[in-house]
Amino acid sequence: MSDLILNSSTIGVVVSLSAYGVGVLVKNKMKKAIFNPLLVSIVLVIILLLVLNIDYAKFNHSAQYLSYFLTPATVALAIPLYKQIALLKEHLREILCGVLAGVISSLCSVFVMSLLFGLNHEYYVTLLPKSITTAIGMGVAQELGGISNVAVAVIVITGVQGNIIAETICKIAKIKHPISRGLAIGTASHAVGTAKALEIGEIEGAMNLFRVQFLSYLCYTTHLLLLGAITGGISYILNTFRSFCLGSKIEFARSKKMCMIICTLQIATLIITWSGWISLLPVAANIASTIGGYTYNARKIRIAGMFVNSPLWIIYDIIVGSWAGILDEVFSEGSMIISIVRYGWKNLDKVNE
Amino acid sequence: MRYLKQFAVILGVTCVGEILKYFIPLPIPASVYGLVLMLILLMTHMVKLEMVKDASGFLVEIMPVMFIPAGAGLIAYWVQLRPVVVPMLVITLLTTVIVMVVTGKTTDFLIGRKERKK
Numbered sequence: 001m002s003d004l005i006l007n008s009s010t011i012g013v014v015v016s017l018s019a020y021g022v023g024v025l026v027k028n029k030m031k032k033a034i035f036n037p038l039l040v041s042i043v044l045v046i047i048l049l050l051v052l053n054i055d056y057a058k059f060n061h062s063a064q065y066l067s068y069f070l071t072p073a074t075v076a077l078a079i080p081l082y083k084q085i086a087l088l089k090e091h092l093r094e095i096l097c098g099v100l101a102g103v104i105s106s107l108c109s110v111f112v113m114s115l116l117f118g119l120n121h122e123y124y125v126t127l128l129p130k131s132i133t134t135a136i137g138m139g140v141a142q143e144l145g146g147i148s149n150v151a152v153a154v155i156v157i158t159g160v161q162g163n164i165i166a167e168t169i170c171k172i173a174k175i176k177h178p179i180s181r182g183l184a185i186g187t188a189s190h191a192v193g194t195a196k197a198l199e200i201g202e203i204e205g206a207m208n209l210f211r212v213q214f215l216s217y218l219c220y221t222t223h224l225l226l227l228g229a230i231t232g233g234i235s236y237i238l239n240t241f242r243s244f245c246l247g248s249k250i251e252f253a254r255s256k257k258m259c260m261i262i263c264t265l266q267i268a269t270l271i272i273t274w275s276g277w278i279s280l281l282p283v284a285a286n287i288a289s290t291i292g293g294y295t296y297n298a299r300k301i302r303i304a305g306m307f308v309n310s311p312l313w314i315i316y317d318i319i320v321g322s323w324a325g326i327l328d329e330v331f332s333e334g335s336m337i338i339s340i341v342r343y344g345w346k347n348l349d350k351v352n353e
Numbered sequence: 354m355r356y357l358k359q360f361a362v363i364l365g366v367t368c369v370g371e372i373l374k375y376f377i378p379l380p381i382p383a384s385v386y387g388l389v390l391m392l393i394l395l396m397t398h399m400v401k402l403e404m405v406k407d408a409s410g411f412l413v414e415i416m417p418v419m420f421i422p423a424g425a426g427l428i429a430y431w432v433q434l435r436p437v438v439v440p441m442l443v444i445t446l447l448t449t450v451i452v453m454v455v456t457g458k459t460t461d462f463l464i465g466r467k468e469r470k471k
Contacts, residue, residue, distance in 0.1 A: 016421040038417045042424035049428060056429040063422040072360075072367045073416045074384035076409035078391035085396065094467060098460030105455040109448040117440035127444060149426035150434055156424060158445045162453065169450060175457035177464045184457030 012063025019044040038156055091179060098183045104268060111271045126151050259294035263287050278316065285312035306336050359408035362400060366391045 004011070022044060023037030049059055088095060107128065114124040126146030166185045175181050252258060270283040285308060292304025310333045370387025377386075394400040427434065434441075 012422065016418055019421060020418045038420060038424070041418075041421050042427070045421055045425040046428050049425065056426060060422050060426065066419045066422055069412060069415070070419045071371075071382075071384040071387065072363050073412040073419060074382075075367045075370060075387035075391050076363055076405070076412040078388050078395060079402070079405060079409040080413065081388075081392055082395040082402070091464065091467075094460055094463040097463055098456050101459040102452045102456030106448055106452045109451045110444060113440075113444045113447065117437075117444065119437060119440060123437055123441070127441065147430055147433065149423055149430050152420055152423040153427050153434075154441060154445055156420070157442065158449055161446055161449050165450065166453070169453050170457065173454045173457060175454075175461050177461050179464060180457045180460035183460050184453045 008062050009065060010062070012059050012061070013066055015045060015048065015059075016041065016063055016066055019048075036156070042153075042156070087179075095179070095183060098180065102183070104264075107268070107271055111274065122146060123150075127154055129155070254294075256294060259290060262290050266290070281312045281316035285309045285316070288312075302336050302340060306333060310336075356408055356411075359405050362405050363391075363408055363412070366394065366400075 019041035020037055023035075023040035026040050027035045027037050045059075048054075049056060110124070110127050114127060119127075123146070128146070129151060162185060169175075170181050170184065175184055266283050266287050270279055288304045288308035289301075292301045292309075295301070314330070367384070367387045370385075370390055371383040373386045373390070374383035391400070391405075395402065395405075
């Protein structure tokens with residue numbers, strides 16, 4: 001029997017297709033979101049494999065032809081995306097901001113809860129792409145060193161959950177506009193939730209679809225690219241950006257809003273590159289100096305620099321063994337002391353930098 | 354022939370995506386390179402919607418089925434998964450709610466503000 005399955009190029013496919021057929025049937029009969037066809041068919045196949053005592057590897061060998069179409073199918077997602085491009089363009093800014101907020105809240109909540117539950121890195125990165133369309137999420141989890149099969153399960157579960165709770169949440173949270181509803185469901189629970197969005201209304205469904213995934217994916221990518229890199233390194237890039245802003249002529253770049261944006265980015269960096277409590281050091285240091293810098297007050301800049309920024313960086317540099325970094329910070333401590341001696345502590349308030 | 358041509362276009366773009374992935378090895382799956390490329394081609398009208406419409410509709414429609422083998426692969430990973438199954442369920446549920454509310458409220462607020470301005 002095992003040999004039969006191993007050598008057949010159709011049994012696995014046929015079994016999967018029939019299971020899905022049953023799933024759709026059940027869904028139509030019961031009309032309950034929990035009977036998601038994909039969920040039902042996965043459960044059915046698992047039961048079948050367990051009951052008949054068939055090795056998963058053998059089944060997969062026979063069903064792999066299905067997976068072959070995954071990459072072209074993902075590429076084909078560009079078409080529904082393209083069909084909605086007009087709506088997307090019209091509300092581009094609102095949509096981008098909404099999705100960005102959703103992605104950041106997703107990353108933060110996954111991160112905080114993984115920490116609370118004490119999950120290791122492997123599970124953490126498996127959970128990260130939970131709100132992305134399955135095809136993409138699976139690939140992302142794999143690229144990051146997560147477990148792709150578990151990622152599929154997590155993504156499917158997220159979708160089903162979203163499908164079940166979407167309507168209630170929109171009501172309780174008083175999310176009114178069709179576009180926001182669609183975005184909310186799409187960002188939180190991707191394509192599987194789409195069915196629900198379509199039930200609620202036309203625009204919601206249209207909004208929900210894959211372009212939302214696409215956007216959120218773009219944001220994810222930027223974040224995930226950073227993953228695995230040293231927190232300090234990226235934090236430093238942000239510092240460069242901050243200096244650029246502080247020195248720029250554009251009013252917005254010099255405003256308190258920009259300060260908040262940079263601090264948020266720093267925190268995001270911390271979360272993404274988290275490699276233990278040590279990551280807190282450079283980020284805390286840079287946030288302190290960012291806030292200090294945006295006061296445009298020479299004394300406050302010195303205080304932030306001398307008592308928070310430099311000491312934290314020095315500790316960080318010692319731990320990671322960066323002699324150049326230690327030297328650099330010792331020099332900046334020195335230069336700050338010199339400037340205090342030269343101008344006098346009180347007079348610093350008047351120095352215009 | 355219609356389906357064959359359309360499918361060939363999609364596969365061609367997919368293939369270019371894979372080649373791109375080889376030369377620009379970011380931690381992004383090759384399929385996403387293809388997706389972005391296809392979108393660009395459509396937006397620049399180098400690929401017409403009619404050239405891919407039917408085949409892509411078919412592919413997107415049968416997509417869920419393609420995840421069944423991977424999903425069933427859970428049994429192979431059950432040993433790894435069992436100790437974390439409860440935290441994972443809790444985390445997914447809570448984050449789904451949080452993300453939904455945050456995204457919805459943010460967009461609602463922004464769109465509302467824009468419409469009031471008008």
